Amino acid sequence: MSSSRIGLGLDLGLGLGLGLGLGLGRRIVAVKPITVPVPGRSVDLQVKVTAPLSGRNLPVIVFSHGNAWSLDGYEPLVDRWAAAGFIVVQPTHLDSRRNGIGWDDPRFATIWRIRIADLHAVIDGLGDILVQAGGLETRIDRERIAVVGHSWGAQTAGAILGARVLDADGVPGEDFSHPAVSAGALIAATGTGDTLTPFAAEHLPFMRPDYSTMTTPALVVAGGRDRSQLSTRGPEWFTDAYHLSPSPKSLLAIAEGEHTLGGLAGETVAETTDEDPARVALVADAVSAYLHDALKIDGAAWTALNDTAATGDGTWSIVGK
Template identity: 70%
Template sequence: MELHSGKGPTPLLDRQLIAVKPITVPTADRGVDLQVKVTAPVDGGNLPVIVFSHGNAWSMDGYQPIVDRWAAAGFVVVQPTHLDSRRHDIGLDDPRFATIWRVRIADLHAVLDGLSDILDHIGGLTTRVDHDRVTAVGHSWGAQTAGALLGARVFDTEGNPGEDFSHPAVKAGALIAATGTGDTLTPFALKYLPFARPDFSTMSAPALVIAGGKDQSAMSTRGPDWFTDAYHLSPGPKRLLTIAEGEHLFGGISGEAAKDTTDENPARVVLVADAVSAYLHEVLSADAESWQALQDQIRHSAGAFNTESK
């Protein structure tokens, strides 16, 4: 158990947080224990929940810069470690890799179905959580995973939409750098990631889509607009935030000084974190002022960005 007071660029992180890990979640036919980390404010009640799905190769120990800000903003954040984490050493050529996308979704279902038991590992937290305000958030591959809980499906190689993996507990979500449609996949993606064929037409739950104006993926022959498909091809209500100078890790959301960050920018990290929390507070609590306040406060420090809604 870890008790710490976050220190960040704004007074928001003066709120004291608590983090507990690892917590093992019961699963079947996974081969490796599903472990999660929970981060929460030490005070407050009626706390909403974010179940967060990490990007490829990361783990429950990543994304602390944004997770801590979400907890400081009043969320309980649950982070599972998926099978593709580096710590499990399952590479692209491993026969298990082709089905990890399904295991990822099953991981989130296991977390949601066992949420009360997970929160019981932190004394008194279960009674401080609002179980009617649960959300799913993900980055990159994690955005595809979270999107499935919001209603998105996966096309098979013949163009048929797959199963419905939505979860009734999930009221809204946020997709950060969500991969687009599969019609422009590169040869690499076609070989190793044939499941990267999302169908957003059924993703009806409210969601914020965050895209980087300089996020050029090696998985698609399209440009950065590929990462806006989750907004343009899904039914409303949705909101799109495009950060003009943002690349795939948006300034370093996966960790401070992470070697795969190509656009180191702490202000951009704050923008992504606070945009998610402001949007979810608005959807869950009808707090329309949070989003406007966010734009007014960080427009100049975070660089150019624009929003759309439907």
């Protein structure tokens, strides 16, 4: 059964003194669940669509969640993106805790590929998905599609942007990029695989991204206190997607940010170790501003954000190449 939710969009830069103004007072609606046909998938692929109640020629964000999450998470991000004028589509990947697939399940070894296939299925099936979301297919701008992901979802989104996975011999794997995607954002993205912990090397051998082929424009977001139990390196591990990929790229570095960067999946959930709604708003609004610029909608908010970073107190910074 489908359900819907209506809320009020927030002002871009709320509590941050940015004054960028995207989405002030815009009402949004969410529709879920929508089933996307995927032959051979052991569990139905379901998505949630969140969008502004009004507006036409709307750009699209396809969002990939972190490990164990689902279409029901990340409202602090998704609601602000919809208020900023995006149609946001959130699939529930096979690793969602609601599917009960643990490390030792034989399906787990291929979930990283299924995640990528999920995003392809969503992008290829956008028309039908948006019909089921209440006629949104007439309000989409098909020339402006972006992918965004957090944590494992960032590696998944990175593959759509052109990153590949190295095998045990260091040979790049398949090209999973999608031609319809023009830009993206990677939040707390996996770094290179040469410093994986023994657990990660055994259970997550696919966590060996090669960013040298990730040519699509992207914003990388990293926290200065994000210390992963999957790598022996420190927080700089999460900046590899920026440093090792070709331009054009931008890096938003948040000095006090931990892995959920203030509570991206939800401020009060167990994974949130550094609860800070203002930090979440910064991440959400930076992604909106970057994508408005990268998708050639309006660059004013991204310019203003960069100007603020240049004169700020160093708690967060933006660099580009």
